[in-house]
Amino acid sequence: MAKYGALSSRDRKGTGMDRRTLLAGVGLAGLALGSSALLTSCTEDATPTPTDSANTDAPTSDDANVIASAAANEVALIGRYEQVLAAGSALTPAVANLLTEILQQHRLHLQALSVDDFAPASQTAGVTPTLADLTAAERAAADERTLSCESAADPNLARTLALIAASEASHAQALTTAGSR
Amino acid sequence: MSEALIAAIAGEQAAAYAYGLAAPYLSGSDNDLVRGGLVAHQQRVTALREQLASTPQPPAPLGFEAPPVNDESQARQLLAQVELRLCATYADLAAQSTGIARRAAVLTGRECAVRSISWGGAPEAFPGR
Incomplete structure (x- = not known):
């Protein structure tokens, strides 16, 4: 199973784009203060899970x-x-x-x-x-x-x-x- | 495709705004970098809007929340972060595009990655992710 699918887990759940749009349009404020939290959540998203693997086509x-x-x-x-x-x-x-x-x-x-x-x-x-x-x-x-x-x-x-x-x-x-x- | 395009347009508009915020605190040889970055992001908004053939076009945002920028270091940090985040935005656009449009998205993401380093950012394995 290809791990590269795991990098986009949020998008497959249909939530990635919403969040990115939000970040792009609204979230400049997050850059200085909240960026570490964002990066942390992104890192967690990138962790491969069984669900990710199961959803990834060969x-x-x-x-x-x-x-x-x-x-x-x-x-x-x-x-x-x-x-x-x-x-x-x-x-x-x-x-x-x-x-x-x-x-x-x-x-x-x-x-x-x-x-x-x-x-x-x-x-x-x-x-x-x-x-x-x-x-x-x-x-x-x-x-x-x-x-x-x-x-x-x-x-x-x-x-x-x-x-x-x-x-x-x-x-x-x-x-x-x-x-x- | 259009969702990723709309996200890219919003990201480019935010980036152009960030350059405006940061510019007063940067001088000397940075001026060329500011001008180059600002023009690139403004032109991208236009190009992406053309690519988004559908109507209605997303409206220009009324404003952006931004962290305080009071000195040169904060200005650099803001621009490095804005450019870094655009790398991920363009990777999403690449994923949802094909052919020439995909190549353009990848190349634009690379330019953002380079500018992020120029503003003092550190390289990342998956920039903006």
Whole structure:
């Protein structure tokens, strides 16, 4: 059962859109004061439940290919971050923290794609990627996720891929900012 | 589709309003970022309204509740949050669209994600979720 369905549990219950409309139209006030509560409730919503799984249709074979290709790319990204962090010595603590956080987010992407058994990335021997390499890889990943999203049949998969594309675009921007400091 | 479009229109209107609130506290090189963001959100409202072929169009909101913005730090925080939330709004729109419209929704969400970081936000695995 695909976990990516769990990210949209509120929408399947028919309540997600109402709340988002409310947030968008009314809730700027929540941003400064109440945002942590909102984020908490969103996180809880994202927790997979048996109901979610039961309601999620098995992916079509085309979607299975979309998922497999996105997952393979996430695995490759995870490998590159692990390589940089393992080499580690030249990183400032701030950059190392950022890379660790981004690595963790790629693991969450992989999880959301519901790929539990994957071959670990073959550690590419040789040159350790630079920040610029990682930035380029994130941009390419965001582009790939955008294309995958277009070919996804399941709307829930499309939503997940759209979120991952946005996440990876933000990684590229954060790495650019970190690199220019 | 139209529900997600209406939500996106409302989110873009709120974002444009937030830029207006924040702008007085930002200066120097931030001015370009403010101008770029404001214009982008205003243009999006127009584009989304065109996409929403049905009538009646949702009315422009009479106002928005917003947190107090009294200094530069609060201004940045507001804009980072507004942009972050739009990422999820556009992911919903992507889910309910197909083809070119879906691609446009994903690309717009990516732009919001980038602006959120520019305003000091931190990357998230599922931005705005």
